[in-house]
Amino acid sequence: MRAIDRRAMLLASAGLGLSAWAGDLAHAQSDALPSWNDGATRKSITDFVARVTTQGGTDFVPPDQRIATFDNDGTLWIEQPMYVQLAFILDRVKALAPQNPSWATTQPFKAVLDGDMQALAASGEKGLVELMAVTHAGMTNDEFAKIVSDWLASARDHRFKRPYTELVYQPMLELLAYLRANGFKTFIVSGGGIEFMRPWTEKVYGIPPEQVVGSSIKTRFEMRDGRPLLFRLPEINFIDDKTGKPIGINEHIGRRPIAAFGNSDGDLEMLQWTTLGGGVRFGLIVHHTDAEREYAYDRQSHFGKLDKALDAAAVNRWTVVDMKRDWKRVFAFQ
Amino acid sequence: MRAIDRRAMLLASAGLGLSAWAGDLAHAQSDALPSWNDGATRKSITDFVARVTTQGGTDFVPPDQRIATFDNDGTLWIEQPMYVQLAFILDRVKALAPQNPSWATTQPFKAVLDGDMQALAASGEKGLVELMAVTHAGMTNDEFAKIVSDWLASARDHRFKRPYTELVYQPMLELLAYLRANGFKTFIVSGGGIEFMRPWTEKVYGIPPEQVVGSSIKTRFEMRDGRPLLFRLPEINFIDDKTGKPIGINEHIGRRPIAAFGNSDGDLEMLQWTTLGGGVRFGLIVHHTDAEREYAYDRQSHFGKLDKALDAAAVNRWTVVDMKRDWKRVFAFQ
Numbered sequence: 001m002r003a004i005d006r007r008a009m010l011l012a013s014a015g016l017g018l019s020a021w022a023g024d025l026a027h028a029q030s031d032a033l034p035s036w037n038d039g040a041t042r043k044s045i046t047d048f049v050a051r052v053t054t055q056g057g058t059d060f061v062p063p064d065q066r067i068a069t070f071d072n073d074g075t076l077w078i079e080q081p082m083y084v085q086l087a088f089i090l091d092r093v094k095a096l097a098p099q100n101p102s103w104a105t106t107q108p109f110k111a112v113l114d115g116d117m118q119a120l121a122a123s124g125e126k127g128l129v130e131l132m133a134v135t136h137a138g139m140t141n142d143e144f145a146k147i148v149s150d151w152l153a154s155a156r157d158h159r160f161k162r163p164y165t166e167l168v169y170q171p172m173l174e175l176l177a178y179l180r181a182n183g184f185k186t187f188i189v190s191g192g193g194i195e196f197m198r199p200w201t202e203k204v205y206g207i208p209p210e211q212v213v214g215s216s217i218k219t220r221f222e223m224r225d226g227r228p229l230l231f232r233l234p235e236i237n238f239i240d241d242k243t244g245k246p247i248g249i250n251e252h253i254g255r256r257p258i259a260a261f262g263n264s265d266g267d268l269e270m271l272q273w274t275t276l277g278g279g280v281r282f283g284l285i286v287h288h289t290d291a292e293r294e295y296a297y298d299r300q301s302h303f304g305k306l307d308k309a310l311d312a313a314a315v316n317r318w319t320v321v322d323m324k325r326d327w328k329r330v331f332a333f334q
Numbered sequence: 335m336r337a338i339d340r341r342a343m344l345l346a347s348a349g350l351g352l353s354a355w356a357g358d359l360a361h362a363q364s365d366a367l368p369s370w371n372d373g374a375t376r377k378s379i380t381d382f383v384a385r386v387t388t389q390g391g392t393d394f395v396p397p398d399q400r401i402a403t404f405d406n407d408g409t410l411w412i413e414q415p416m417y418v419q420l421a422f423i424l425d426r427v428k429a430l431a432p433q434n435p436s437w438a439t440t441q442p443f444k445a446v447l448d449g450d451m452q453a454l455a456a457s458g459e460k461g462l463v464e465l466m467a468v469t470h471a472g473m474t475n476d477e478f479a480k481i482v483s484d485w486l487a488s489a490r491d492h493r494f495k496r497p498y499t500e501l502v503y504q505p506m507l508e509l510l511a512y513l514r515a516n517g518f519k520t521f522i523v524s525g526g527g528i529e530f531m532r533p534w535t536e537k538v539y540g541i542p543p544e545q546v547v548g549s550s551i552k553t554r555f556e557m558r559d560g561r562p563l564l565f566r567l568p569e570i571n572f573i574d575d576k577t578g579k580p581i582g583i584n585e586h587i588g589r590r591p592i593a594a595f596g597n598s599d600g601d602l603e604m605l606q607w608t609t610l611g612g613g614v615r616f617g618l619i620v621h622h623t624d625a626e627r628e629y630a631y632d633r634q635s636h637f638g639k640l641d642k643a644l645d646a647a648a649v650n651r652w653t654v655v656d657m658k659r660d661w662k663r664v665f666a667f668q
Contacts, residue, residue, distance in 0.1 A: 064536075067544075080666035113626055141584060198537060202398075207587050208398055208588075210401075210519075210544075210545075211544075211590070216585060219581055219584065221577035221580045221607070223606065228580065228603070228606045228607045228611065230580060230581065237585075243554075246564060247555060247560065250475060250564055251550060252544065252572075253543065253544045254529075254542075254546060255543050261606055261627045267616070269562070273562045276560065276562050277561065309544065310596045324345055
């Protein structure tokens with residue numbers, strides 16, 4: 001994706017002449033968000049981009065400082081009826097059960113194998129950590145990437161009967177491309193597992209592995225038969241959620257974003273960190289209001305709860321996307 | 335730097351015609367390493383770059399996978415007679431001493447104030463951690479960046495009477511630029527503090543903050559008077575040295591480099607991780623052999639000890655730079 005983008009930029013610059021290219025791309029690209037309805041939401045995005053990219057303007061931001069961070073679950077792809085990574089965990093436990101006969105009688109594994117979501121919920125965080133350990137650790141990073149890729153190739157969402165990588169929001173894909181065409185560097189900053197995302201984010205979002213920030217477990221470096229490897233350990237390294245998001249952003253990116261995109265309370269601190277430090281900044285929350293084309297949920301949801309951040313959006317003048325009103329379509333296939 | 339590089343590329347492409355630009359840049363740039371003497375060392379670099387950038391060649395690597403990682407201390411800038419970051423610590427303790435009268439009689443502070451390096455060494459790792467805590471923690475990240483920048487603007491190396499940011503190796507600056515001109519993305523992967531490097535690496539090396547990997551302490555997210563900040567805590571987060579280097583590379587970059595550059599045993603695992611996973615790969619060690627223009631040290635050195643990695647270089651056919659023989663000059667001012 002990146003190589004193609006760069007070539008496209010070069011071709012465009014040759015065709016338009018360099019001065020035109022270096023000018024106000026934002027205006028030339030006002031049709032770059034075809035799945036967004038006209039209105040205040042869309043305008044807030046294009047106005048912000050025009051302000052920070054207009055050379056000589058008081059709000060101009062040099063390209064190398066145009067950092068934009070995106071949450072993943074519920075912001076770029078679906079997170080209902082459960083996080084995709086949780087669906088992966090449940091499937092992996094079922095796949096590994098034949099080699100682990102004791103799981104048939106031991107919680108939390110029994111709950112997964114019986115499809116007993118109440119018993120699973122009752123196992124709490126301790127149960128989830130046990131499930132993470134057997135599904136995410138005990139193999140090399142390369143092996144884990146292959147497990148994730150193989151699973152994504154075959155798994156289907158129950159409602160839409162589609163691979164999860166097709167359940168990405170078309171308007172957000174257009175937004176990512178629009179920002180990159182305007183010199184932004186786009187990052188994912190997700191509570192999800194960093195190595196659960198990296199095998200597919202470049203293909204699906206155009207975001208390379210080095211621009212993915214997420215939660216992680218510890219790894220150990222080993223030489224095995226003369227070959228170096230990283231072995232995944234059943235121990236939390238970093239939780240990239242809530243206050244962890246600005247910390248993860250700082251550790252990986254080392255400067256503040258000028259735009260941040262989220263959909264839940266887990267994104268509150270990222271939005272604060274991005275928008276409340278001074279200068280023209282942009283915050284956006286995807287509000288899931290469309291039960292027909294996708295889902296409708298906010299303050300009471302188990303996954304992607306949006307409560308405090310929705311109140312903060314009003315106070316801080318962050319853009320709130322009303323999915324039903326603002327998006328012409330949710331998924332590319334619709 | 336990056337914005338300028340990009341514009342330079344565009345101008346070059348307009349002048350040369352796109353097809354010429356997209357062709358074999360490596361050949362066009364054979365004069366890109368003017369401070370390197372002709373010989374096997376220089377040739378090993380240009381041969382590698384030609385192989386991985388020749389479109390249609392069996393060893394071609396797409397640009398997005400051309401990741402190159404560089405150690406900092408002793409590889410890009412000076413590390414004798416002590417790490418620059420240690421000189422910073424000693425200076426900061428002296429600067430903060432008037433507000434901390436008890437330090438005059440308490441180790442390890444007394445040792446620093448007396449210039450008693452033997453007593454300082456005797457305080458061991460525990461002493462160093464105490465010195466780190468008072469000089470690197472207890473302020474916001476933004477405040478720390480300013481402290482580092484101010485110090486670098488005024489501090490001078492005792493032997494060369496120059497700012498430390500001028501004590502960077504001119505041949506390595508050329509190498510960084512040469513790799514970037516050939517589509518590589520260059521990263522720093524250093525045992526030094528990530529926030530000690532980020533304030534100046536873009537200006538000095540053309541490497542932006544998001545491409546700096548280093549050791550870190552923990553931070554805490556806070557809202558203070560309605561403004562978000564990251565407060566630095568006296569607690570180690572990550573040590574980016576030895577086996578930590580491949581772990582840090584994986585966490586920040588998420589794919590293996592195809593070229594790695596180091597100078598000491600702290601770089602051994604980074605070089606293994608980069609070069610021993612299959613494919614055409616490049617490893618290089620800067621061997622400090624030039625006491626006249628810089629320093630000569632290796633197996634017995636306190637800082638930048640090069641012992642195991644020098645043996646491994648022979649076994650694994652990594653390029654070893656003989657500074658005295660291979661470099662026309664060490665620093666730009668020479």
